[in-house]
Amino acid sequence: MERDQVILKLENLTMQFGGLVAVKDFLMDIRAGELVGLIGPNGAGKTTIFNMITGHYKPTAGRVIFDGRDITGLPPHQIARLGIARTFQNIRLCKEMTALENVLISFHPRLRSSLFGALLPVFGYGREEREMREKALGLLEAVGLAKWADFRAGGLPYGLQRRVEIARALATTPRVLLLDEPAAGMNPQEARDLMGFTLTIRETFGLTIFLIEHVMQVVMGICPRIRVIDFGISIAEGTPEEIRSNSKVIEAYLGEEARRV
Amino acid sequence: MFPIFTLPRSEADTRMSGNLRVWCNRGLTALVLAGLATFIFFGDRHKDEFSLIWRILNLGAIYAIAAVGYTVINGMTGQFSLGPHGFMLIGGYLATLLILPLAKKRFVWILEPLIEPFASFTLPYSGFILALLGSGVVAVLAGLIVGIPALRGLRGDYLAIATFGFGEILFMLVVNLPSLTNGAMGVTGVPTYTNLAWSWGFLIALAYAAMRLKNSSYGRALRAIREDELAAESMGINVFRLKLLAFLFSAFCAGVSGGLMVALIGIAYPGLFSFFTTFYLLLIVVLGGLGSISGAIVGGFIFAAVFEALRFIDTAVVPGMRMVVFAIILILVMLFFRRGLFGQGEFSWDGLIAAVQRGLGRLSGAGGGHGAGSSHLKA
Amino acid sequence: MAGYVQQFFNGLTLGSLYALIAIGYTMVYGILRLINFAHGEIFMFAGYWMYFLVFLFRLPWWVSAVLAVAVTAAMGVLIERVAYRPLRQAPRVSLLSTAMGVSFLLGNVIIVLPWAGGRQKPFPEVDFMRKIYTLGDVRIQAVTIWVPLIAGACLLGLLFLIYRTKVGRAMRAIATDMETTALMGADINRIISYTFLVGSALAAIGGILWGCRYPQLYWNLGILPGLRSFTAAVVGGIGNILGAMIGGFILGFGEILFVAFLPRYSGFRDALIFSLLILFLLFRPTGILGKPLKEKV
DSSP states (O other), rough: OOTTTTEEEEEEEEEEEEEEEEEEEEEEETTTOEEEEOOOOOTTTTHHHHHHHHSSSSSSSEEEETTTTTTTTOHHHHHHHHEEEEEOOSSOOOOBBBBHHHEEETGGGGSSSHHHHHHHSSSSSHHHHHHHHHHHHHHHHHOOOOOGGBBBGGSSSSHHHHHHHHHHHHHHOOOOOEESSSTTOOOOHHHHHHHHHHHHHHHHHTTTTEOOSSSSHHHHHHOEEEEEEETTTEEEEEHHHHTOOHHHHHHHHHHHHHHHH | TTOOOOOOOOOHHHHHHHHHHHHHHHHHHHHHHHHHHHHHHHHHTTTTTTTHHHHHHHHHHHHHHHHHHIIIIIISSOOOOOOHHHHHHHHHHHHHHSSHHHOOOHHHHOOSSTTTTTTGGOOOOOHHHHHHHHHHHHHHHHHHHHHHHHHOOOOOHHHHHHHHHHHHHHHHHHHHHHHHHHHGGEEEEOOOOHHHHHHHHHHHHHHHHHHHHHSSSSHHHHHHHHHHHHHHTTTTHHHHHHHHHHHHHHHHHHHHHHHHHHHSSSSSOOSOOOOHHHHHHHHHHHOHHHHHHHHHHHHHHHHHHHHTTTIIIIIITTTTHHHHHHHHHHHHHHHTTTTTTTTTTTOHHHHHHHHHHHHHHHHHTTTOOOOSSSSSSSO | OOOHHHHHHHHHHHHHHHHHHHHHHHHHHHOOOOOOOOOHEEEEHHHHHHIIIISSSSOOOOHHHHHHHHHHHHHHHHHEEEEEEEGGGGGHHHHHHHHHHHHHHHHHHHHSSSSTTSSSOOOOOHHHOOOEETTTTEEEEEEHHHHHHHHHHHHHHHHHHHHHHHHHHHHHHHHHHHHHHTTTTTHHHHHHHHHHHHHHHHHHHHHHHHHHHHHHETTTHHHHHHHHHHHHHHHHTOHEEEEEEEEHHHHHHHHHHHHHHOOGGGHHHHHHHHHHHHHHHHOOOTTTOOOOOOOOO
């Protein structure tokens, strides 16, 4: 796919829970290679949009077009296999497994050996397992986690857990990566590291990244294009400068401050 | 440096110690297998002299076979099934139909004739392996019927109760299909083909398969499902298919186990595998450590031994006491010893050697290092 | 005609008994997301307490009934405190295994107890329940009137407790969101104890009324009524108290009708109930009243 072609097209996505409209008519085109930010006050419906893209929610109305193909309503594992990977707001690693094993999980869908190949020692499963491990280690190395490979994922410091989660998403060989508040809970230094890291993986793996973020410093620092939603409705889109001076955005966030007080 | 990181050993460690250790371990395993083969050979020859021990060793292996399957679905995959007794029942009855001599078949099914094709053929001793494999296969077929709807839609408590309901429905079918099962009266005179060679042979084969499964990419995917189903499916894992796979593996093990049991005790009747059996299996896998294959095996033998040892309490002291003891053990293990004997880990020679070294160190007062117990988390 | 009236009262009686038991399942599930496998045994124990108190301690039946309810309710609270609470944060499989263990323990303790044992025991007779009223050619047993009345009073009391008292409000809050409720300063453990107290007390009342209706006691008495009531809770929408009541009556009337009209197949009654349970779990897990529980992503 060439750069600048639309890779992910969200057409009037709408999600209704009972009487509550969480997202209404969300419309967006994301081009290959882009790094787009999605911001909005708490409960604005950001994660709901991600869940509709990845198939965890079936949209009440609207379509998700990925690379020219309608993927609305496909089960999550198929969407993941097509090339959309994600991370979660509250890190969802397999805590009792090692960092390496977490990454290896993502290789499973592309396993060549059949079940019987894996159960019996004569069909060369061992070789494939070694190959997978090499690749997974390579990936961990690429994200700077090589020395943590054999540590229990749940015991790693928070920032590293985030990286493992991203490495695990990368191992599915995605073309689009959805990052859900990657900087949440990080200290300023970790957040700065994350910014550089995000840009690096985008270059190295030729990714399109769609990013939800609460930490303004991060999203303003790396996303050339930012979309703002409030109460499930898009209220603004533009460059960081445009967003910063947009009166509707300021109102939405001030409103939140006011609500908090 | 980081005391929270207590993972026993890293990839680098194993690589450094080289292939020597691997070959050493393989040699030890081969030695143990050879020892087992000798033991089985002489054990079966002298079974009449040690009939109680021989019986316990068989029962232990039979329970262990079902428990290995049960720990794959309940422990490794984290899907709480309460239906293994149903699969054992199916396996047991199929084996009965396949190996019961024709003369016996005519004698047992008097009120309602046995349906074809079972009425007109029977397998000789040499076909016992086919009967056992058939028991496993028929359990797998039943597993498909139950598993496809149940595993697609249900998890946690709901899955447990649905599989439980399946087991009960099956029990009622067995009672109410006399032309296949001879109903509530059961079937006596099943040839007692089971011996150590059969029960231990199947245990070794199935445990080996389960270990390969656990250490393969499939096993990793199953463990990922247990830990976070949602994350696993987001990484492209077909959660339903893998759950079904684990469920069918456990059904196969249960079916074989049922067949072996019937051919050990020589009778089949509807109550042979009741919900109690599932309770026993639950106790075994919990005791051994949920998800540990070594634990399921050790647990199976411990259970069989205790079960027979406490028989006198039930017959001579207070009936029902044995179940009370088992229930209390289950609760205590869950409350105070949730890891069980092996946690989710497995027996390994390295782990055993390390444990022995630590033990010796402690004895000599040098002070053992602190690390994981005797079980190693195999990467 | 007379037959229909009698069957109606039979259905009403059985339905109210199932409703009483189903509420315990549904309350515990609503709050802890746990199927309390031991609930059927709690129900069974109430009958045995009656037996012990009346025949061993020679107490009058009404004193025994009050005491039996109190002791059984205390058992429910104790079980939660000892066996479930330490495992609240543990994996589901652990909690479920423990619940199974408790269920087997209680059932088999009855067999072991020298005053109870594995054989059937008679439930103490309560005189006014044994009367038979005749109205023309309609003969109605007093018990089929008293059971629905008492059960109805309990259910009304429960609805009052849940919707009009502070404890009830806290229970509903925990069922919706335990963590937030804890953050608001509610004493979660106390409320959960109350839940087990109320659920077990209702099961105990159910157990005593069951004994009045079917006056034999045996050690595995709790299993089938327990499962039928659990089915009732699922049919009504588990976690939903009103649903449990409705589900109880649906099952009670359904069972009476089935046995009355298809007596030849009455042996398949439980197979049918299990099928109903499985079908509901598969195709309508929220029951007829329940609201869908959505997992947070």
